[in-house]
Amino acid sequence: MEKFKSIIRDYPFIAFIIAFVILAFVPSVVFTDVYQSHLATLIFVNIVVAAGLNIVKGYCGQVTVGHVGLFAVGSYTAGTLFLYLGLGFWATLPIAIIVTAFFGVAMGIPSFRLEGPYLALATLGGGEAIRLFIENGNFFRSTFGISDIPTPSLMGYNFDSPDRYYFISMTIMIIAVYFSFSILRSGVGRAFMSIREDPICAAAAGINVKKYKILAFILSAMFAGAAGAVYAHMPPGYIHPNNYTVIEMVTFLAMVVLGGLGHIWGGIIGAIVITIVYDLTRPLYKYQLLIFGLTIVLTILFMPKGLGGFIDRYFLEKRFKKKTGTEKTT
Amino acid sequence: MILKTKQLSKSFGGLKAINKVDFELPKNEIRGIIGPNGSGKSTFFNLVSGIYDSDPGSYIEFDGHDITFTPPHEIASYGLSRTFQLLRLYQDMTVIDNVMSGYHTRVPYKFFDAVIGRKKIWDQERAIKEEMMELLTFVGLADYAELNASELSGGQRRLLVLARAIAMKPKLLMLDEPAAGLSPVNVDNLMKIIMQLKEKYGLTLIIIEHILKVVMDTCNSVTVFDHGQKIAEGTPAQVKDDNAVIEAYLGKKMDDEEMRKALAV
Numbered sequence: 001m002e003k004f005k006s007i008i009r010d011y012p013f014i015a016f017i018i019a020f021v022i023l024a025f026v027p028s029v030v031f032t033d034v035y036q037s038h039l040a041t042l043i044f045v046n047i048v049v050a051a052g053l054n055i056v057k058g059y060c061g062q063v064t065v066g067h068v069g070l071f072a073v074g075s076y077t078a079g080t081l082f083l084y085l086g087l088g089f090w091a092t093l094p095i096a097i098i099v100t101a102f103f104g105v106a107m108g109i110p111s112f113r114l115e116g117p118y119l120a121l122a123t124l125g126g127g128e129a130i131r132l133f134i135e136n137g138n139f140f141r142s143t144f145g146i147s148d149i150p151t152p153s154l155m156g157y158n159f160d161s162p163d164r165y166y167f168i169s170m171t172i173m174i175i176a177v178y179f180s181f182s183i184l185r186s187g188v189g190r191a192f193m194s195i196r197e198d199p200i201c202a203a204a205a206g207i208n209v210k211k212y213k214i215l216a217f218i219l220s221a222m223f224a225g226a227a228g229a230v231y232a233h234m235p236p237g238y239i240h241p242n243n244y245t246v247i248e249m250v251t252f253l254a255m256v257v258l259g260g261l262g263h264i265w266g267g268i269i270g271a272i273v274i275t276i277v278y279d280l281t282r283p284l285y286k287y288q289l290l291i292f293g294l295t296i297v298l299t300i301l302f303m304p305k306g307l308g309g310f311i312d313r314y315f316l317e318k319r320f321k322k323k324t325g326t327e328k329t330t
Numbered sequence: 331m332i333l334k335t336k337q338l339s340k341s342f343g344g345l346k347a348i349n350k351v352d353f354e355l356p357k358n359e360i361r362g363i364i365g366p367n368g369s370g371k372s373t374f375f376n377l378v379s380g381i382y383d384s385d386p387g388s389y390i391e392f393d394g395h396d397i398t399f400t401p402p403h404e405i406a407s408y409g410l411s412r413t414f415q416l417l418r419l420y421q422d423m424t425v426i427d428n429v430m431s432g433y434h435t436r437v438p439y440k441f442f443d444a445v446i447g448r449k450k451i452w453d454q455e456r457a458i459k460e461e462m463m464e465l466l467t468f469v470g471l472a473d474y475a476e477l478n479a480s481e482l483s484g485g486q487r488r489l490l491v492l493a494r495a496i497a498m499k500p501k502l503l504m505l506d507e508p509a510a511g512l513s514p515v516n517v518d519n520l521m522k523i524i525m526q527l528k529e530k531y532g533l534t535l536i537i538i539e540h541i542l543k544v545v546m547d548t549c550n551s552v553t554v555f556d557h558g559q560k561i562a563e564g565t566p567a568q569v570k571d572d573n574a575v576i577e578a579y580l581g582k583k584m585d586d587e588e589m590r591k592a593l594a595v
Contacts, residue, residue: 010449182447186455187430187437194431197420204379204414206406206435206498215441262422316476324473 050267052223061196066127074228104221260306432497
């Protein structure tokens with residue numbers, strides 16, 4: 001066991017390969033109908049977005065409410081590339097990631113001068129502007145949405161149903177989570193956290209604050225772009241501007257906050273919980289926003305570090321007690 | 331000379347917070363900076379570390395680099411580290427992360443290696459962590475490494491800030507009131523640690539301090555600021571008897587004749 005642990009520590013991707021193999025068997029073993037595969041794909045898409053949002057908001061502390069706009073950019077880059085050039089998933093995915101990265105730069109520039117609620121307002125405007133631009137642009141098929149976006153195929157095998165597309169979304173999710181894990185565990189993650197805590201002190205400690213802020217925005221935009229492209233190609237391959245409203249943004253925020261801002265697994269835990277709750281409460285759709293708003297408020301009040309921080313705290317206190325023989329509580 | 335300023339000035343509106351200060355600091359010296367509140371000591375630190383831009387005509391040189399218009403993160407990468415009067419602790423990070431974030435300028439790997447997550451990165455990260463744990467053990471915070479910085483006591487916070495500033499292995503360390511708010515025992519302990527760190531890392535130190543005993547006991551030389559100007563410089567003994575210094579702190583020293591006049595009216 002010790003040896004296994006040290007191997008995982010040196011080569012963390014092995015853990016991700018194991019996770020991949022386990023998740024690959026889930027549809028055939030656990031799922032009873034196609035809808036569950038569809039739900040799983042939605043969870044994976046949300047995990048990718050939330051992992052990205054956790055980088056910029058949880059780690060770097062930049063309050064962005066325009067992230068759903070970046071998600072829309074990813075989706076509509078994929079959609080329009082198919083619509084006008086007939087490109088398939090394997091071409092649209094990387095292009096969507098790159099295009100969204102540029103939008104991330106634009107979204108990040110206000111953060112040089114604005115912070116806290118003011119930055120939130122600026123990015124909210126940015127996100128809404130993107131949605132309205134799409135909604136009013138004939139180029140993007142405005143409110144008709146883009147339909148029949150094809151599912152990817154690989155070596156003659158077409159991932160054309162939810163239970164097949166599951167593997168595509170899962171692969172992207174695992175890769176994205178692995179990247180976010182590596183970035184945040186390294187010195188880059190620490191630099192992000194220092195900027196969140198105190199930008200002036202971070203600068204005095206040798207951290208290029210502007211560079212790292214923009215880097216955080218670019219990275220999280222790339223995650224959102226990837227998620228957007230995966231979402232666009234998901235069967236039945238239909239995207240509509242209404243899928244990218246502030247309401248979606250609130251659910252993304254609820255994921256990150258509930259999972260734990262600045263916790264390495266925060267966005268992931270939150271995305272799983274919130275997506276499932278969202279689905280179960282579909283009959284109560286009138287109250288869904290209320291529920292998520294309350295979730296955010298209550299989590300911030302009673303569990304400021306979210307579920308992830310809560311679990312961490314439990315183990316930390318145990319370890320501290322074992323080491324020093326004293327209680328340490330706050 | 332590790333640090334040199336010429337005609338260093340900074341005004342906020344009409345107020346001249348720092349007014350034409352020439353300052354020179356040789357290597358391996360411990361320099362104390364004293365002066366009444368509002369005399370420009372902290373502003374001087376902020377100018378040197380690049381947090382404020384100095385007024386035109388100023389010149390700052392650090393270790394052979396002209397840093398007059400250099401942004402703070404680059405100045406730090408030349409080996410200048412500082413602490414803040416208000417600590418600016420990273421409250422919501424663990425103690426070990428606080429110290430490791432001070433290591434930033436020395437992190438050996440590139441960003442893309444970190445994204446891919448190569449084995450080399452994790453080895454280097456572990457080495458950094460070990461080195462920083464040694465530093466924490468040295469200042470006596472090793473047991474608290476995994477706690478949040480906000481959970482430390484006032485004295486422990488001062489030690490943590492010190493450790494964070496040392497983590498980058500600076501050539502020059504600037505301490506802004508390191509002992510403010512500490513009890514006398516803790517002050518002695520802190521000064522002992524600072525002296526040991528100086529020996530260990532071969533530091534040059536500038537210390538702003540209001541506790542004169544600390545300055546007189548530890549510093550090789552003292553600079554006195556008043557109203558943004560340097561009014562005296564020399565060994566602690568010289569400065570102690572300097573009339574300008576006494577005037578700035580206590581008011582004018584009168585001779586017998588003046589005293590008699592003042593009282594006779």
